[in-house]
Amino acid sequence: MQSDRTSHNQTPIADKPLRADARRNRDRLIEVAAKAFASTGVDASLEAIAREAGVGAGTLYRHFPTREVLIEAVYRHEVEGLVAAADELARTREPNEALAEWMQRFVGYMATKRGMRDSLRLLLESNSPLFAQTSGVVPLAFKSLMDKAVQAGTIRPDVNSADVLHALSSIYSASDGPDWQDRSRRLVSLIMDGLRYGASRASK
Amino acid sequence: MQSDRTSHNQTPIADKPLRADARRNRDRLIEVAAKAFASTGVDASLEAIAREAGVGAGTLYRHFPTREVLIEAVYRHEVEGLVAAADELARTREPNEALAEWMQRFVGYMATKRGMRDSLRLLLESNSPLFAQTSGVVPLAFKSLMDKAVQAGTIRPDVNSADVLHALSSIYSASDGPDWQDRSRRLVSLIMDGLRYGASRASK
């Protein structure tokens, strides 16, 4: 329970025990920033974000000294959300259903984050430490969902999960027209049907 | 004298006939900006530049809508200056002397522009149209100076001008210590002596 006898709590990613109010403000800032970045883009006014979160500019800058740090935090939060959703679905739904649902969420999620597209791409290309930490966890979570469905026999076993994820990402990239929402949904369904095709058990 | 009968003066790089006051302000802005960029770096306050040039912010932004445009203009101006100096020296001095003098100027010039180093490198790497227009004129001017000295017999003929220019650039890059000024001067002299070594005629 307690291992902080020595004072070297400098673990690479120390989850320092923030004070309750600090943690509240931090979370709220990330939440508001995610919305702002998604709609306005990553150039959204930091002061506006602070204002909407109900804190002063000083608080924002204390938590996130630069815009980049805030962007990273938002990205990390979103990734965690996707993984958590996968876990939750895996626990509460049938494998087949969980997979289909998560795929829809993934594309919908990506599409709403249009504003962050460019900077995320930059982040991925740079050698940011963030990437090392979050890289791969989404594909991993997705693979796990697919494996479960394969085991249940509702989708075919001969499809590479990375390929499917890549396809989903492409859909997001192409989400530009006025009706991209519906089209994306249909495309995802199509992919899901492809997975079902020739499975050992019919899936509803 | 006048070829503007038709209204298509949209040459790629139109040297539009600016009004006298506009041209004055423009030149003054470039001059001040060059100094500011060299000392403070390319992040120098644009408002400060406008103030020092004795014009309003509006005037600066009308001439140079973005910081990048201003940087480009400064760079272009500097390149033109170097080329003009080469022409002038070639006309008014002995080939041998002209070459030595220009080399010293080149290094001195580069050294004072430390603040622009990074952004210039960026400019060179990017596919800015600026580069296509100015690329090569400095090496060309330098080669011309060297050729004249070779013809006069005061330097040896078997040295590649591009190599020498590259050496001069290196000196500039290494100009970091407290006495870089003197050291640079000595290094340039050394290179010049190397060029003289074994020339057909002794040069003073």
Add this chain to the structure above:
DNA sequence: GACCTAAACGGAGGCACCTCCGCTTATCGC
């Protein structure tokens, strides 16, 4: 529950960016 202190807050203030628009002036035809 009272008190203490380090942690956290938040907003005023200083600086910079950039735009907008009423005023000034160079230039040209007469």
Add this chain to the structure above:
DNA sequence: GCGATAAGCGGAGGTGCCTCCGTTTAGGTC
């Protein structure tokens, strides 16, 4: 020279960035 007028000027103003520091408060101690 003398308008006319388009070109140019410049600074006020609205916004955003970021810091600094006096004030507030969470969370532990007795």
